[in-house]
Amino acid sequence: MTDYAPADSQPPRRTARDKGFPKPIGPRRYAARRSGRPVLVCAGDSITHGSMTPNWVTRVADTMAPTMDTVNAGFTGDLAWNLLSRLDDVIACRPAAVTVLIGTNDALAQISPAWCDGYMKAQHLPQRPTAQWYEENLRKIVHRLQSETTAAVALMSLPPMGDTTKGRWHDHVAPYNAIVGAVATRAGVPVLPVHDHIAGLITDEPPTPWDGTKKLMGAALARRFLLRRSWDAIARRHGFTTTTDGVHMNTTAAARIATLVEQFATTVMEPGKTGTS
Numbered sequence: 001m002t003d004y005a006p007a008d009s010q011p012p013r014r015t016a017r018d019k020g021f022p023k024p025i026g027p028r029r030y031a032a033r034r035s036g037r038p039v040l041v042c043a044g045d046s047i048t049h050g051s052m053t054p055n056w057v058t059r060v061a062d063t064m065a066p067t068m069d070t071v072n073a074g075f076t077g078d079l080a081w082n083l084l085s086r087l088d089d090v091i092a093c094r095p096a097a098v099t100v101l102i103g104t105n106d107a108l109a110q111i112s113p114a115w116c117d118g119y120m121k122a123q124h125l126p127q128r129p130t131a132q133w134y135e136e137n138l139r140k141i142v143h144r145l146q147s148e149t150t151a152a153v154a155l156m157s158l159p160p161m162g163d164t165t166k167g168r169w170h171d172h173v174a175p176y177n178a179i180v181g182a183v184a185t186r187a188g189v190p191v192l193p194v195h196d197h198i199a200g201l202i203t204d205e206p207p208t209p210w211d212g213t214k215k216l217m218g219a220a221l222a223r224r225f226l227l228r229r230s231w232d233a234i235a236r237r238h239g240f241t242t243t244t245d246g247v248h249m250n251t252t253a254a255a256r257i258a259t260l261v262e263q264f265a266t267t268v269m270e271p272g273k274t275g276t277s
Contacts, residue, residue, distance in 0.1 A: 024061045024072040031092035038068040038096035040265045041151075043083055047159070047249060047257075048074025048101050052221065054231050054254035056261070063262045067269050068096060079105045080137035082123055087141060091148050097268040098145055099261050101156040101194065104247065106134040107176045108161075111212050135179045142187045152268045155184045156260070157195040161247060162210035163240040165199045169210065192260040198242050198253045206239045210246030220244040 027041060042060065046052045049072065061070035073090050075082065080102050090098065109119045109129040116128055127133065138155075145153045157177045162169030177195055184191045210216070216238055223229040223237065224244075235243060235250040242253040249257065 024057055024070045027071050027073045027089040027093050030071045039093050040068055040097045041071045041073050041090050041093050041095040042099050043073040044101035045078040045105055046076035049076050053248040054251045056254040056258035059258040060261050064265050080134050084137050084141050087144055095151040097152045097265055099154050103158050103176045107173050131175055138183045153189045154192050154264050155180050156192040159194050159198045163206050163243045165202050197256045202241050208239055216245035
């Protein structure tokens, strides 16, 4: 069941999905049975994967189904280095378009040694994450997509952290968004303004500022999958406007991401655009 309810009843539309799973299939499975239609690949971390946040890729898949397939190449916990390491699977889909929303975990790894140590172990990183390493990996991701596919590529700015538009968490994520902009400019690709669109939803600071730990992440997952609470109810419980736990999106914020990706994909599918045949 998805948080995105259709406004009215519509006939079923073709969507690249795994039988029995409520989200578009992953790149490896899709590449093994490509439909021959244009395909959009949404690459990223848990915010794209949709297990810890509303699955906005599902809504994109439904919207774009008449003209293209959609593949979910999000993976929970990924840093830019992890995405680069599995980029062969994305390239094998022969995408017409690729969106890249990656870097939140790179930024989280800089909060404290505990965060960094956790990522080093869980993600099998070859070095301790830094902003410079993030930029190097993001440049390599874009370069490979541009040199090994005909896809139209769009980077996406990182959403606000801590459900705030000022202070410590704003200052923490800002350098990473500056890197996204610099890499995009150098490569000549657009940046979908995720950060600005979600920041525009934040009208008040949370009554209890996010403490920079994983505590609320565990609580959010328990309330979602054990108590069956909605993502928006969880966000309200934690005093947030756009996130459930200080990092992952609620339904309203996820819908903003979906809209930006749908607009980009629709533009790509216009006759004569790169990545279409």
